Amino acid sequence: MNYVSSIGSYSIMVREVFKKPTKWPIMKSLILKEIDELIYGSMGIIIFISFFIGGVVAIQTALNISNPLIPRNLIGFATRQSVILEFAPTFTSIIMAGKVGSYITSSIGTMRVTEQIDALEVMGVNSLNYLVFPKIIAMFLYPFAVAIAMYVGIFGGWIAGVFGGFSSSADFVEGLQLDFIPFHVTYSFIKSVVFAFVIATVPSYHGYYMKGGALEVGKASTTAFVWTSVVIIILNYILTQLLLG
Amino acid sequence: MIEVNNIHKSFGDNHVLKGISTTFEKGKTNLIIGSSGSGKTVFVKCLLGLFKPEEGTISYDGRIYSELTLAERRNLRQEMGMVFQGSALFDSMTVEGNVMFPLEMFTKQSRSEMLERVNFVLQRVNLPDANNRFPAEISGGMKKRVAIARAIVMKPKYLFCDEPNSGLDPKTAIIIDNLIQEITQEYDITTVINSHDMNSVMEIGEKIIFLKDGHKEWEGSNKEIFKTDNAAVTNFVYSSELFKKVRQMYIEERN
Numbered sequence: 001m002n003y004v005s006s007i008g009s010y011s012i013m014v015r016e017v018f019k020k021p022t023k024w025p026i027m028k029s030l031i032l033k034e035i036d037e038l039i040y041g042s043m044g045i046i047i048f049i050s051f052f053i054g055g056v057v058a059i060q061t062a063l064n065i066s067n068p069l070i071p072r073n074l075i076g077f078a079t080r081q082s083v084i085l086e087f088a089p090t091f092t093s094i095i096m097a098g099k100v101g102s103y104i105t106s107s108i109g110t111m112r113v114t115e116q117i118d119a120l121e122v123m124g125v126n127s128l129n130y131l132v133f134p135k136i137i138a139m140f141l142y143p144f145a146v147a148i149a150m151y152v153g154i155f156g157g158w159i160a161g162v163f164g165g166f167s168s169s170a171d172f173v174e175g176l177q178l179d180f181i182p183f184h185v186t187y188s189f190i191k192s193v194v195f196a197f198v199i200a201t202v203p204s205y206h207g208y209y210m211k212g213g214a215l216e217v218g219k220a221s222t223t224a225f226v227w228t229s230v231v232i233i234i235l236n237y238i239l240t241q242l243l244l245g
Numbered sequence: 246m247i248e249v250n251n252i253h254k255s256f257g258d259n260h261v262l263k264g265i266s267t268t269f270e271k272g273k274t275n276l277i278i279g280s281s282g283s284g285k286t287v288f289v290k291c292l293l294g295l296f297k298p299e300e301g302t303i304s305y306d307g308r309i310y311s312e313l314t315l316a317e318r319r320n321l322r323q324e325m326g327m328v329f330q331g332s333a334l335f336d337s338m339t340v341e342g343n344v345m346f347p348l349e350m351f352t353k354q355s356r357s358e359m360l361e362r363v364n365f366v367l368q369r370v371n372l373p374d375a376n377n378r379f380p381a382e383i384s385g386g387m388k389k390r391v392a393i394a395r396a397i398v399m400k401p402k403y404l405f406c407d408e409p410n411s412g413l414d415p416k417t418a419i420i421i422d423n424l425i426q427e428i429t430q431e432y433d434i435t436t437v438i439n440s441h442d443m444n445s446v447m448e449i450g451e452k453i454i455f456l457k458d459g460h461k462e463w464e465g466s467n468k469e470i471f472k473t474d475n476a477a478v479t480n481f482v483y484s485s486e487l488f489k490k491v492r493q494m495y496i497e498e499r500n
Contacts, residue, residue: 023349023350026349115330118295118329119327119333121295122293123323124322124351125350
């Protein structure tokens, strides 16, 4: 029953976010600030993780090819498929749920605890629009981060494959180009847009409606990470079934 | 003037406000006092429109809140200023940014006009050189002054203060009290203060409402509170030896 009530509150919150917009000059600066915090500030960790994940996929694929009849270009092929279809959009989103999600929950939760949200409401400001809308808009740039994650992941695979002595560069690149379906990139971007919305709104919900003090802010951040991850995993399954099934 | 007529507010089975009626007059500092859990904060939040009473009406200079459209409520909110217990300053903004915030949100003034108004109110609360400091860099008393400056920057008709003296030393508390009273009289504002501080009650309580278990137990002025025989009020206000002696001296003087 609690879950149903939470889904209802979440839906009402999302509706309220789009009501009574904040003045554009103020909103513009808020959006730019959030792009800096949420997207630009996460690029380091996205690039770092993508590079090594791509490398690990390449190495594991290579180590599992024991049959000499299997072509070496499979390493490039498997790296491309894994990175584009899952690692770049989904794995990165789980990381973002931890990094960005906990930041969103703790910043909004602290504002709740210190009555800053009440102060906004008393002034007649739509606090949900002021706090959550810029995060949603900023997160719509997330597919660009995912595109970079794809590039860096595949590059990491190439480095690991070629310099680890598992594959020649020509074989790897041949594998990358083998049976390439452009829709897979579209599918990945569609997923990343949906996940971006989840990463912006689910932690905001947990921060905005939290009750208590500093300890509860920490608990809310943890709960937000768990639920954001759960929602991403479920939506990943549904979207994969809908778009590729 | 704010007129409150028979308001009731519950949270589940907890009936917090049980039919409170009163009037808060313009140009006066109105104090709401009572022990913890008496319903003071809920009452102030009802006055601010943050909580919706189940019964009764609250009227702001003839405008009944529950009968207003959403747009009218928003406009009314812009006529209200609030000083929160913990100041509720925006951490990410400087003092100047905090005070300028309502002007940026709701007026079409140029930056120089806004800055002029911000500097004027900061001067008024005796904070002339704090513009570029962040809330984390200033003292509790200064935070309260910034909160007052932010509350009055839009020239509100109604000013609400939730425990404005909490956490302040006695001297700073008196300065903040006097500042609120001066501003109330200077700008002819209806000020409502939720307070535990007995110094405030004696110093600036032009009208005092004493709440007990969600009821209005007593109302009167700081002069009348000396004379009252209401046991609940005297037990609460004169709980300390100091105030008992002050009251005794007052009664002896009168006799």
